Amino acid sequence: AGVVVEDTEASVRLAGCCTPVPPDELTGFVVRGGAVTVHRRACRAVAAMREIGRAPVEARWEDAEGREPEAGCRVTLVAESFGRPHLLADLTEAIATADAAIVSATVEPPSEQRVRHTYTLRLPDAAGLPALMRAMRDVAGV
Template sequence: VSALYTAIGEGHVSAKHVVQRLLAELGGIDQAEEDLAERSTPTTMLRRPRSSDDVGVSVPGAPGVLTKLAKCCTPVPGDQIMGFVTRGGGVSVHRTDCTNAASLQQQSERIIDVHWAPSPSSVFLVAIQVEALDRHRLLSDVTRVLADEKVNILSASVTTSGDRVAISRFTFEMGDPKHLGHLLNVVRNVEGVYDVYRVTSAA
């Protein structure tokens, strides 16, 4: 530990790098925040009144338990999922192929069976990546198409490589993920776009 402090102090290792490695070990920033905030809370199932945000997941034998969809893998109906009992007593729902799944499964006593049970009020987070030849108004055209499809964009990022390839990532809400295929086809028809696909990890 003292060697680590020395390395940070001398600039050989950045504090940011250390934090990123620690967060990765803890299962991502969401899980790390949960664990740190609720470290002393016993792992018991916490039942709360259903909020207006319907995540569309049922926990057999525990109706009304507080559930949330993990942001690290943004699961949607159709994905294979598993539940992880948080230290706060709720259930975090992950894809079974989530990048954090292996570390979570090491705590098998906290893994719980969950099933999709979407309702008309369910809303899901979806992330897509758009790869295109960079041009004037490219981002504007893609966002306009998404807006025309009544997509509520929550975040967007764009990077452009030296060979003028633009890579855009959008995170948005969808009520019915079955429409995702149609949405991808619409975006794929934007001039310059040569690939678009769903992203299932935060990397």
């Protein structure tokens, strides 16, 4: 799924301040270099941009075929932990228990007894993200 900004060929990036995910309502602003930064409509930065007179541009979610996205959202999470036996199994169990599907996973080799896991996941909806993150944090050593 991607973001469509009407009437522009400019590059588009998601704002780091509010990290929008489907099905959040979106708005964007043209930034230096002509790129468009897309925010959640409720983001504090949106209010600040409007206060200084910046004109918003329309933005919406779109899937790969150009349709509105299906229900669900895709997120990438990074977990850092102390290395221990069964850690990967415990993390994947926490992910499955939170009704998330693993799209891809990478586990970096331990460095000073710390392990870094990167998961790209599909959730039924963005509302489940806080519970998923809590479940992952509750795994011993994470």
